[in-house]
Amino acid sequence: VAAARYEAESATISQGLVESNHAGFSGTGFVNYDNVTGSSVQFQVTAAQAGAAILTFGFANGTPTNRPMNIIVNGTTVAGAKPFQGTGAWTNWQQTAVNANLTAGTNTVRAVATTANGGPNVDYLELGSPGQPGATPV
Numbered sequence: 001v002a003a004a005r006y007e008a009e010s011a012t013i014s015q016g017l018v019e020s021n022h023a024g025f026s027g028t029g030f031v032n033y034d035n036v037t038g039s040s041v042q043f044q045v046t047a048a049q050a051g052a053a054i055l056t057f058g059f060a061n062g063t064p065t066n067r068p069m070n071i072i073v074n075g076t077t078v079a080g081a082k083p084f085q086g087t088g089a090w091t092n093w094q095q096t097a098v099n100a101n102l103t104a105g106t107n108t109v110r111a112v113a114t115t116a117n118g119g120p121n122v123d124y125l126e127l128g129s130p131g132q133p134g135a136t137p138v
């Protein structure tokens with residue numbers, strides 16, 4: 001089963017813009033977080049059944065400074081100030097992942113910048129299952 005990828009440009013954005021000026025992203029663009037604390041993107045993801053999942057974020061950070069974000073699943077912080085380190089260039093897209101338990105059906109995954117630099121540029125959120133890279137929790 002192919003991994004389920006949720007594009008950031010289709011998510012709910014608070015204090016950020018969809019842009020496409022840094023090549024290498026998937027879909028039609030990425031989210032440029034406003035450079036403020038609290039800027040966020042909220043994804044709505046679907047799990048066929050409850051269980052552990054791996055949430056993988058595609059992102060770029062063209063600065064040398066970490067742009068940490070709180071990762072909040074269904075209203076609960078599952079990773080506080082998760083690091084999104086510099087990737088060397090805005091066109092250098094990398095991945096970082098967190099583990100979370102999902103409920104059956106619709107879940108919300110919110111990534112909120114915790115510093116005044118805002119978040120990194122976020123391309124997508126991918127849902128996978130532990131031990132099954134590239135698989136959805138179905």
Ligand code: GCU
Nearest residue numbers: 022032033035090118120121
């Ligand atoms: C630059 C870059 C943006 C990025 C921004 C930032 O303006 O082009 O894509 O989001 O820096 O620092 O957040």
